[in-house]
Amino acid sequence: MKIDTIVEDIYDLVDKGLPPDFPAEKVEALGLSIARVIADRMKREERKGTLRMSNIGSPCDRKLYYSVNTPEKAEPLEPHVRIKFLFGDILEELLLFFADASGH
Structure with a gap:
């Protein structure tokens, strides 16, 4: 499998479903994750105050400095934003499962 076919392969998996011999343990592992x-x-x-890949390359060095060195001064995330991040995390787990199940 090549990475450039991953989207098509996942769509094919969703269209046809999991093969009959697909290990149930992998589906259970998805649920647990x-x-x-x-x-x-x-x-x-x-x-x-940790440096993450998502904030490396920020165009504002001052913003990066304060986010790492004074995180207690940051505004708290509102519930709808926290739900958005949760949804993204769940989607990431699902897509990793699809990639694995489609042979990648």
Whole structure:
């Protein structure tokens, strides 16, 4: 399988369904990983000042400095934003499952 066919392969998988011999353990693992993501996201933890890949390359060095060194001053995320992030995490788990199930 080539990475440039992953979208077509996932669509084909969704269209045809899982093969009859697909391991049930992989489906169960998907359920567990989604449950773990939900449990982790629902914990109310203080933000840590960590440098993440998503904020490297930020055009504003000052913003990056403050996000890493003074995270306690950041505005809290509103519930609808937290739900959006949760949805993205669940979608990521599902797409990784689809990629694996389609042979990638």
